[in-house]
Amino acid sequence: MIFDARPPEPPGWQRHFVPSARYWMRTEVHVHALAVSASVLLSFFPFLIVMISLCRYGFRWPAAVNAIYLALNDFFPGELGGFIRRNLVAVIESRGPMQITSILLLLVTANGIFEPLEVALNGVWGVRENRSYLKNQLLSLGLIFLCGGLALLSFILTALNQEYLGRSLGFTARVPLWINLAFFKFAAIPVSIFALFLVYWLLPNRRVPPVRVAPVAILVGLGIELLKYINLLMWPFLKEKLQREYGPFYISVTIVIFSFIASMIVLTGAEWAARHNPVE
Secondary structure (H helix, E strand, O other): OOOOOOOOOOOHHHHHHHHHHHHHOOHHHHHHHHHHHHHHHHHHHHHHHHHHHHHHHHOOOHHHHHHHHHHHHHHOOHHHHHHHHHHHHHHHHHHOOOOHHHHHHHHHHHHHHHHHHHHHHHHHOOOOOOOOHHHHHHHHHHHHHHHHHHHHHHHHHHHHHHHHHHHHHOOOOOOOHHHHHHHHHHHHHHHHHHHHHHHHHHOOOOOOOHHHHHHHHHHHHHHHHHHHHHHHHHHHHHHHHHHHHHHHHHHHHHHHHHHHHHHHHHHHHHHHHHHHOOOO
16 A cells, blocks of 8 residues: 655645735835835825826816816725815915926836835746846836826726716716716726736836736736725724824825735735746
8 A cells, every 4th residue: 555645735725825925924025015105105195296287287177187086085085085185286276287396206206116016026036136226217217107197097088987978878967976986997997907917017127928917917906996995994993093193194104004005915916926827
């Protein structure tokens, strides 16, 4: 009789998720996610100022501005979204159409998002050498314009919905909020997934076959969308705790926490893709 000394294989869910859980516990993963979330915080308001100024003063399109505020309320519920919106309106109206400082800040701080992301993705795919600083900055600049253009596209599609869909459905006043929100989701989720695909595909310092990261980009995009709903459900409890602990800084802390969790999801998706689809 022959005995097999090999240990039994773990159940399927363990083979898929236990290595990802171990990856979450690695110190460098938390360092990279914290670096990304800090850069998101620094680039968040300049990004909104640039987008709103472009739609308001460049395109002269109020519906596109309203679409940006709709997206803002989708991420930040209730009073928090209203507070951010009031301050954005005050800043934009006081500074006028020329937002050169915001553009420069956006370019500098958004580049900081892609630096730790490249290092993390290189580690996931087994790349030992990162790009030079100059090459990283050039690639990051290209991704900034690509991702910013995709975000602007989702705002434009939502604005078109507000103007033309309302007319076709016979709404003489404003289109109901639920229709705008549904169309924004319809436009924004595929755009977010495509932006994640570009990051997974282009940012590692090696050739990654697109077919190996496309499914993960879809799953991660849907996971981040689910994270927004979890945030909406937990927000009343979180708001009370954050205001008690951080006072007037609770808005910044909220952005950092949400960005940190989203970054961990993005990095875990990359780890899962590299583990199941190794590149020779």
